Amino acid sequence: MQLMEVCVIAKCTYKSETIMFSVSSESSMVDILKTLCLRFRGLQLGCFTLRYSVPSYPSCFLETDSDLDLMRTFLLISNEKTVDILVKDLCGISEYSGDFCVNKELIACEKGESSCSSTVEDRNEFLGRSKRASAKPLLSNEWETYIHHVGQKFDGGAEEFRLKLCKYALEVGFNFLYAGNDKKRVVAVCSNKKLEGCSWRVYASRCEATGSFVIRTLNNVHTCAGRIRESKSKMMRSRVVSSLIVDRIRAKPELKPVEIIHEFKDYYGIDISYYHAWFGKELAKLDVHGDESKSFNELVWYTDAVKETNTGSLCTLDCEAGINRFRRFFVSFGGCIAGFQYCIPLLFIDATFLKSKYKGQLLCASGKNGNQGFYPLAFGVVDSETEENWTWFLQHLASILLPMGRVVTFFSDRNQGLLNAMGFVFPGWPHSYCYYHLKQNLISKYPKSGYGKLLQDRVINLFSRCAYAVTEEEFKVAMEELVIVGSSKVKAFISDLSRDHYANAFFKGMRYGEMANSLAESFNNWVGVFRDLPVLPLIEGIRQKLMVLNSQRRFEAEKWTTVLCPEMETRLCENAEAGRTWAVRRSNSTVFEVFADYSVMVDLEQRTCSCRLWQIDGFPCTHAVAAILAKRDSVYDYVECYYKTDFFRKAYESPIFPIPDIGKGLGSNGSAAVVCFRQLQRGQPEDHQQRGSKFLFVVVKVDGILNVGVDIGQAFNTRRF
Ligand SMILES: [Zn+2]
Ligand SMILES: [Zn+2]
Incomplete structure (x- = not known):
């Protein structure tokens, strides 16, 4: 039986030119390729791909004879008489690649790799093309x-x-x-x-x-x-x-x-x-990340979701009454609250700039686990570091800490708003100024070169001696010299700096060897990337990262076999090693005299050493370890439980749970109004802040349309965009 001749018109486009030719049931790929090379100037065999489009399939490869058969069959059953074929140049896009080039046999033949004999001309042609093919492929080629x-x-x-x-x-x-x-x-x-x-x-x-x-x-x-x-x-x-x-x-x-x-x-x-x-x-x-202003609205949903999924969490969204204007946000996850009581009783308080369009500040309170790692406890997002915002943040923190019934030592830089709020919310709680911040403050008072630099080094050295001095006597000696050397600049600096808040000799409370807010700095680095994000992705990003971190630490601690966390176990061994050769004499059942480079007194009952390091670090000093070993007691009995592996495990026992459906249950309520913060930076004078507060940059969403404007007192001067 004679088959009916099937013939379709191919419309072939290369760059901006189109040619038409007929494709019969007799045509092979080689015929088509030859036709194309003949008709399109600059088109070279092996250096282009063909794609055809049929309804619903805009880009089908046309490489082999079976591709061609399929195309013909498809056109026949869909009763199409024409087909669009696109010629895509590969020269300058990639090296010869069997996967992408038309008809591998032809290429192999040209390269002289197959049974086809190669001539010098062929090779030259290939070399020339190869040079062009080595041009860097661009993602835009397609x-x-x-x-x-x-x-x-x-x-x-x-x-x-x-x-x-x-x-x-x-x-x-x-x-x-x-x-x-x-x-x-x-x-x-x-x-x-x-x-x-x-x-x-x-x-x-x-x-x-x-x-x-x-x-x-x-x-x-x-x-x-x-x-x-x-x-x-x-x-x-x-x-x-x-x-x-x-x-x-x-x-x-x-x-x-x-x-x-x-x-x-x-x-x-x-x-x-x-x-x-x-x-x-x-x-x-x-x-x-979605619209930033929408992000504030979504916080309403998120606040509920946190409480629902993470039992025991404290999460508050504070809006201005009446107009649903975002003011501030606080969150502490249930898992963190449960674990914090097994951490060293320290809290590092800090604020860091947010870099998203709306600015604002991220407040955080981080603790420290027994292995010297940071333990983020609570976060807040506020417009700026005012006393009112700090008070609000610390009051939330107080509602977490007070039920635990223990006093923690705070670390912070000396932000005035924070200091006032601290005195109001946590009166009498030990509060250490960050030694590093104080030092930077002092450094900034001296020139960076010449004699000023020499003086600066001398002053900093003396100030460091003041801060680290373990006895009042030592402090007094260093301070007297500091005041003489540093003269008026130092006097002014010292006069409004209470020694109770930074000097080891006078600090009331336990600092566990910490002097600086460096932990807060490392937390800021850890948060790093998220600071670019709007509020919701920022908080949720932190939550996810924290969830993973806590989980990793939980698994890690399962493998520990030592009584103390590895960091502290190492420190204990080092302390024991240092005192191996010292003579230890007993005074009574708990008091010992240790003959190190000089003689010191260790009281095991009071847990004190006359070198004062045991009291300051909250961890047995070299002398103490020597005395404990001489008494044949277990050293571990004299180490605070926060440093022990079982406490570390308990700190990470309660996980942070996922918040499912995020992005799904989110919807903004029609005419809700939301704002960004006023555009003020830290360090602007107070009167600017007051003036600034009358000029709020406002984004208002009314029935799905965003309006932007300036809030002058009560009047909203808005403009659609
Ligand atoms: Zn044109
Ligand atoms: Zn000691």
Whole structure:
């Protein structure tokens, strides 16, 4: 039986040119490839791929004879008489690669690797091509395929169509103008239409049934002169930048605009302006994290979710009455609260800037576990470090600490708002100023070079001796010298600095060997990346990271076999080692005299040593260990339980639980108004703050439309955007 001859018309497009030829049931891939090479100038065998599109399948590979058979069959059953084939150049994109090139046999033949005999000419041709093929592949190369036939569908609607049109124009190397542009239809013409009468034009409109965009007419041929892909293009708009970096921003929120500029040059061979990089990043952040103002609204949902999923949590969202304006947020997870009583009774209080659009401050209170690691207990987000905000934060902290019935020692820098609040909420609780901050403060009073620098070093050295002096006598000697050397500058500095808050000799309370707020610093580094984020992703990011950290530490501690946490076990061994050769004499059942470099007195009942290190560190000093060993007691009986492995395990026994459905149960309530903080930085004088408080930058969401404006007293002067 004679089969009916099946013949379809192939419309082949390469760059901006299209040719048509017939494909019969007799045609093979080799025939088609030869035809294409013959007709398209510059097209070389083995250096391009073919893709055809049929309804619902816009990009099918056409590589082998069986691909060709399938294409013919598909066209036959769908009763199509024509097919669009796109020729994609691989030269300058990648090395020869069997996976991507048309017809491996042909390439192998050209390379002289198969049974085909190779000639010198062949080799030269190959070498020449190889040189071009070594050009750096760009991620933008596939954009050339984005716009190619009538009927092409864009499921993402107008937005996807416009974006792809920009990328297509960028890659092919022309600019276009919108002749019509709205949600329902987009018409674009070549920007050379006016000057040169170029007839390139595309018209796409929305398919009402599916909501997708469809190309209705397309004249993909430019009649204007010279289209060269430029490294700078008007088509590279912020939206395009944003679409390209959204995944990068998700993985690396701290990516800087300058880095984006470099990456674009590297990946796409395109120069973009700082503005486009910056604004593109802002847009991408919105895509990744949602609108920042929405984020505040979502905190309402989150607050409930925290309490529900993490029993025992303390979580408060404070809004201004009546207008639901975000003021501040506090959270301490149940798992952390339960574990904190097994941590060393220290709390490091600190504030750090948030870097998202709305600024604000992240307040945190971190404890310390028995293995000298930090133990984040509570966080707050406020607009600035005012006394009122600190009071609010500390009151929440008090409601966690007071029921535990123990006193903790606070560490902080000397922020006045915090100091006032501390005196109000925790009167009489030991409070240590961070030695490092005090030192920096003092350093800043002296020149950085010349004689001033010498003086500075001398002053700092003396101040350090004051702070670390273990006896009042030692402190007095160092202080007298400090005042003489440092003169008026030091006098002023010392006069409003109470020695009870920094000097070992006078500090009332236990500091467990800590002098500085360095733990808070390491917490800030740990939080690092999240500081770029709006409030909700910030808090949730911290929660997730904390959940993982606590879980890791729990598993880690399961493997420990020592009585003390490894860090402290090591320290104890070192202390024991140091006193191996010392003579120890007994005075009574608990008092010993230890003959080290000099003689010291150890009282095992009082847990004191005359060197005072035992009292200051809360951990047996070398002399104490020597005395304990001489008494043949167990050293471990003299170590605070916070340093023991079983306490460490208890500190991490209660996990932090996941908060499921985040992003799902979130919805904003219609006309809720939300704001960003007033744009004030730490260090601005008080009168500025008061004046500033009358000028709030406000974002108000009314029925889904964002309005932005300045709040002058009661009047909202808003503008839609
Ligand atoms: Zn044109
Ligand atoms: Zn000692």
